[in-house]
Amino acid sequence: MIVLKLLIYRLIRAMVLLWIVSLMIFTLIRLAPGDPVDYILGANDLAIGDTGTIELQKKQVRKNLGLDVTATQQYLNWIKRLALFDLGNSYRSGKSIVSELADRLPATLYLAGAAFLVQVSIALGFGIIASLNEDRWADHLIRLIGVLFVALPSFLLGLILLEIFAIRYPVYDMIGQVSFKRMWLPALTLGVLTSPPVMRLIRVNLIREYSRQYIVFGRSKGLGKKRLVGIHALGNGLLPILSVFGVNLAGLFSGSVIIESIFVLPGIGRYAVESIFARDYPAITGYVLLITFIVILLNLFVGLSYAFIDPRVRNTGYITK
Amino acid sequence: MTQPVLTIRKLSIEYKVSGKKISAVREASFDLCKGQTTALIGESGSGKTTLGRALLGLLDGAGIISGGSIRFAGKSENYAKADEKLWRKIRGREISLILQDPQLTLNPLMKIFDQMLETMRLFSQVSRRKAWHRALALLETMKLEQPQKVLQSYPFQLSGGMCQRVVIAISLINKPKILIADEPTTALDAEIQSGILEELNSLRKQQNLSLLLITHDIDVAAKAADRVIVMKSGKILEKGSTQKVIHHPDHPYTKSLLDCRPCNCWGCGFDELSISTSRLIPSKAYHESPDDCLLDVDGLSYDYQVKGFVDTRSVSVLNEVSFYIRSGEVVGIIGSSGSGKSTLARCLLGLLRVSKGRILFKQSRISGLKGRAFRSECRLIQPIFQQARGALNPGRSIRNIIREPLDYHGINCKKDRNRRVAHLARQVGLDSEILDRRPSQISTGQCQRVAIARALVIEPELLICDEPTSALDLSIQAQILNLLLSLKSKLGFGMLFISHDLEVVKAICDRILVTRNGRLYEVPSNG
Numbered sequence: 053m054i055v056l057k058l059l060i061y062r063l064i065r066a067m068v069l070l071w072i073v074s075l076m077i078f079t080l081i082r083l084a085p086g087d088p089v090d091y092i093l094g095a096n097d098l099a100i101g102d103t104g105t106i107e108l109q110k111k112q113v114r115k116n117l118g119l120d121v122t123a124t125q126q127y128l129n130w131i132k133r134l135a136l137f138d139l140g141n142s143y144r145s146g147k148s149i150v151s152e153l154a155d156r157l158p159a160t161l162y163l164a165g166a167a168f169l170v171q172v173s174i175a176l177g178f179g180i181i182a183s184l185n186e187d188r189w190a191d192h193l194i195r196l197i198g199v200l201f202v203a204l205p206s207f208l209l210g211l212i213l214l215e216i217f218a219i220r221y222p223v224y225d226m227i228g229q230v231s232f233k234r235m236w237l238p239a240l241t242l243g244v245l246t247s248p249p250v251m252r253l254i255r256v257n258l259i260r261e262y263s264r265q266y267i268v269f270g271r272s273k274g275l276g277k278k279r280l281v282g283i284h285a286l287g288n289g290l291l292p293i294l295s296v297f298g299v300n301l302a303g304l305f306s307g308s309v310i311i312e313s314i315f316v317l318p319g320i321g322r323y324a325v326e327s328i329f330a331r332d333y334p335a336i337t338g339y340v341l342l343i344t345f346i347v348i349l350l351n352l353f354v355g356l357s358y359a360f361i362d363p364r365v366r367n368t369g370y371i372t373k
Numbered sequence: 374m375t376q377p378v379l380t381i382r383k384l385s386i387e388y389k390v391s392g393k394k395i396s397a398v399r400e401a402s403f404d405l406c407k408g409q410t411t412a413l414i415g416e417s418g419s420g421k422t423t424l425g426r427a428l429l430g431l432l433d434g435a436g437i438i439s440g441g442s443i444r445f446a447g448k449s450e451n452y453a454k455a456d457e458k459l460w461r462k463i464r465g466r467e468i469s470l471i472l473q474d475p476q477l478t479l480n481p482l483m484k485i486f487d488q489m490l491e492t493m494r495l496f497s498q499v500s501r502r503k504a505w506h507r508a509l510a511l512l513e514t515m516k517l518e519q520p521q522k523v524l525q526s527y528p529f530q531l532s533g534g535m536c537q538r539v540v541i542a543i544s545l546i547n548k549p550k551i552l553i554a555d556e557p558t559t560a561l562d563a564e565i566q567s568g569i570l571e572e573l574n575s576l577r578k579q580q581n582l583s584l585l586l587i588t589h590d591i592d593v594a595a596k597a598a599d600r601v602i603v604m605k606s607g608k609i610l611e612k613g614s615t616q617k618v619i620h621h622p623d624h625p626y627t628k629s630l631l632d633c634r635p636c637n638c639w640g641c642g643f644d645e646l647s648i649s650t651s652r653l654i655p656s657k658a659y660h661e662s663p664d665d666c667l668l669d670v671d672g673l674s675y676d677y678q679v680k681g682f683v684d685t686r687s688v689s690v691l692n693e694v695s696f697y698i699r700s701g702e703v704v705g706i707i708g709s710s711g712s713g714k715s716t717l718a719r720c721l722l723g724l725l726r727v728s729k730g731r732i733l734f735k736q737s738r739i740s741g742l743k744g745r746a747f748r749s750e751c752r753l754i755q756p757i758f759q760q761a762r763g764a765l766n767p768g769r770s771i772r773n774i775i776r777e778p779l780d781y782h783g784i785n786c787k788k789d790r791n792r793r794v795a796h797l798a799r800q801v802g803l804d805s806e807i808l809d810r811r812p813s814q815i816s817t818g819q820c821q822r823v824a825i826a827r828a829l830v831i832e833p834e835l836l837i838c839d840e841p842t843s844a845l846d847l848s849i850q851a852q853i854l855n856l857l858l859s860l861k862s863k864l865g866f867g868m869l870f871i872s873h874d875l876e877v878v879k880a881i882c883d884r885i886l887v888t889r890n891g892r893l894y895e896v897p898s899n900g
Contacts, residue, residue: 186434263433265477272429273492273543274465277457287482363482363527 055359055366062355066348070341074134077340078127081333088143088331089113117143130337139341140334142327149338153320157342159230160319163239163311164304170243171250171300178247179254180281186259198248206307210241210314226316238315242307246300253296257289264288291362298354302347377404377446378550378583379428379468384441384453386420386427386607397423399607400441405551410577410584412598412615414591414630416846420607425553425587429470430460446550465495469544473556475536479528485539486524492546511542515572534565538572545576552577555587562709563873570597589846591630595619603627630847666736667700667835667867668721668754673730673740675713675720690716692891693730700834703861703868705882707875712888714871718839721869722756723747734835752782755828759840761820765812771798771823772808778831797826800863801856818849822856829860836868842877854881 089110114120118129133140139149182194201209217224217237224237261267262285270280309321320339327335359366386398398420405411415421426432428443430452443452445467450459472478479488489508493499499507505524512520515538528536537557544552554573558566574597577584588594594601594615601618603611603626611624622628675691690713698704708714719725721732723739732740739750755778758764765774772794779790798808801822812820821841828836838857842850858881861868872878878885887894 265472265474266480268426268431269470269472269478269540269544270480271431272464272468272470274461274495274547275491276461279491284480284483288480291482361482363484364529 055356058359059352059356062352066352069348070344073344074131074337074341075127077337078130079123081336082123086331088117088333089119091331092143130334139338142335143332144327144330144335149334152323152335153338153342156318156320156323159235159317160305160308160312160321162230162235163242163308163317163319164301166235166239167242167246167304167308168301170240171247171304172297174244174247175250175254179251180258180286182251182255183258183262184281191255194251198251201245202248204245206241206245206310207314209245210238210311213237213241214314230318234317238311238317242304242311246304246307250293250296250300253293254289257293258285261285261289287361291358294357294361295354298350301350302343305343305346375406375408377406379405379446380442380444381428382442382444384424384427384443385439386423386432387437387439388435389437394439397436397607398427401604401609402441403602403609403612405583405585406600407550407583408577408581409599410574410586410597411600411602412586412588412594413602413604414588414594415604416589416848418606419604421587421604422555424604425470425555425585428551428553428585429464429468430455430457431470465492465544465547465549467549468551468553469547469549470553470555471537471540471544471557474560475533475540476528476531478540479536481528483527484524485526485528485531489524489543489546492543496547508542511546512539515539515542517542532565533561534569537561537565537569541569541572541576545580545582548580549582551583551585553585553587556589557586558593559588559590564709566593573597591619591847603630632851663697663699665699666697667702667734668698668869669733669736670697670721671695671731671733673717673720673732674728675716675725676728677716690891691720694888694891694893695730696886696893698835698867698869700867701861701865702884703870703882705878705885706869706871706888706893707873707878707885708888709873713891714873714888715839717888717893718756718837718869718871721837722754723751749782752778752831753834755831755833755836757821757824757828757836757838757841759844761817761824761841761844762812764824765820767812770809770811771803771815774812774823775808775826775830778827782831784831793830794826797830800860801826801829802852818845818852821845821849821853825853825856825860829864829866832864834866836866837871838868839871840873841870843872843874850877857881 092113093106093109111120118126121129130140137150139153141148142152145152178194178198182191185191214224214226214237218226225233228234258281264285266288267280267285270284275284306321308319309325311317312319312322313325320342324336324339326332327339381404382402383400384398384402385396385400388395388397401424403411413421413424423432423436427436427438432438438453441453443455444450445452445463448463448467452459452463479485486505486508489511490499490501490504493504493507508524509520512523517523517535517538523531523535523539528539531539541557552573557573558569561569570593573584573586576582586594586598598615600613601611601615602609603618603624605626611618611622611627618627619631622631673691673694674689676687677690678687694713694717696704706714706717716725720727720740723742727740730740731738734751734754737750739747742750765771769777772791775794775797776790779785779793784790785793794808795805798805803819803822803826807815807819812823815823824841836857841857842853845853854877857868860866870878870882885896887896
């Protein structure tokens, strides 16, 4: 019952949030300098002739794009179409934004999902090792390597890995469809680079749990280290980090922009960058809305997962710690 | 004397703190005998908890056993030198542990049954069904009502007393011969304390357990133990039968411990604390308050708002509380934890906004005042809290801490302020050299003296003391209480003294009020 109530409440909040974001992005984009009409005319080499003809052409294009009415009217038109899940057509290709995004989404989803798995496994593994060796050489070594990776720009590691795995020892294939063969290297790059902060967080949380009374009591009962760390400490230690996981996964979507560019992946991150350069209003708005939707969805999922994992939330809806 | 099940000889334990070795236990020797309760008493920092943990090989990272021997009956090894592997063979089966805060002793994310099941499965194969029945039987022997429901509950759904019974049941699952109980009742209310102690006692008899009861409470030790060991600064000062140690103590420290108890009569343990509700009179609204009324509280209610994901619910903490304090009077408020006594203090100090009712201080209304108006009206009401060290800013010197109220209210020039600080420090018994230290560099008792000095520095007319001595050791508790009383008679301020300890309240208060479930009651004068 409480979980259902929570779900409905969160969904309503999500709708409101989406609406606010759509309004913001719609306004911001039009405040930015640059005119999509200029870009289209320039790009298509149509701007030949005297100024009068150019003005006429501009007027024609503006009318075609629906930019000849007031901004308010433009927003209303856009919202109307959005209600029918139509994000409009791209200024560049003329194709529907929904289908363009849908074509590119799988690559980004794959990348972000796989990178998340890499990130969590590395963070968990090394976080646990570091926590068990608090203040000993293993802990210090892991911290050092972590700092190194955080300091490393993502394009640099990407290029180094490409140099090694695509050119020196060509085990990675730069061409091809979205598949494991194509995705493992970019996912590894993104996952490794984003894991150190999560790893540190897991380490600190575990160390704090180790000194808790229930761990002392567990040891006094005769429980072994594996069960104490793997079941008792990890369960309690990961609770406060769950929300960080949600935020991180969302971050991986935006972090994918650079990785997609280096590894030439057909994802929405690269699409967004190209759209921004072309002042492709509907495409940018569509991208931002999609990302917002994904982030909201992830947070909703994290919120619900608390209810599933923590009995205190599940049974009362309240956190009573 | 019966056969010892555990023999400890010249056991020394050290802690390594930033390269330096600090001795925690020095050459402790004693035996634990079959079917007997041995009490280990001492103030905090005496090494009693460290010693108890060492008997299970549970010293944390920095602690090491530096010498001596721990020998279990029937085992040849010296466990003072044992590694984790050897310890795991006897933990739970030979020796077990229960701890101070039962709710923290259980994993909050696991149902009670699962925590019992994992313990049963440690040394033998048990089916879930069989385990369920055994768990039920165990909880029944622990006198838990609705054991089936308890098994399916999470720790947060049970009360502290229920949790402690569950913890005891779990610790005895694999039939250990020795049970170490580290302050098993300290975190519980007085009424539940005695029940748990009785339970431990009857289990000891039934299972012929050897019980080591670690406590700071000499009354608990006197009541429950056959033998008593007194510890201070890591050394065992005195050991012997309870009769001898309590009634004819040899060591001067034991004598001073006994003298420190606020009330010197024997047997005034837990029974008197649970004053039956029928003898209490609900406190009425005082329509005519006395002329020299300092604080007048009328119909005060406070509702606590719990914010959830979805909605907000409100819990009534204080319900129509009315009372008054005359100037120079000491009024005690007593009640078990959760009865609303601390909330009352917070309302009076303006730290919480009251939901209903009014508070008059020197005939002017202070409830509902905000910001600057409140601060100037109420500066003559000053608090003293339980956690003395926590109430002091760790980054400032003691001198600055005591002077801060004067600085804030802009009283006198700087030179006069410093003179006043020095004068007050002397009055509360602090050396002048302490004034330049920081809170982390002085003892807890000294911290509480600093807190008192800070409260008194602007000459308040009312002190609100919320459990000011509960976190202190007995010997220091007596010093602080005497200090408060002597300062009161010198400076003539009124006091609201909140405590869960009837003895303390009786010793220093003119009148006593009782909180129960958010309501306030008076104790009839003949009671």
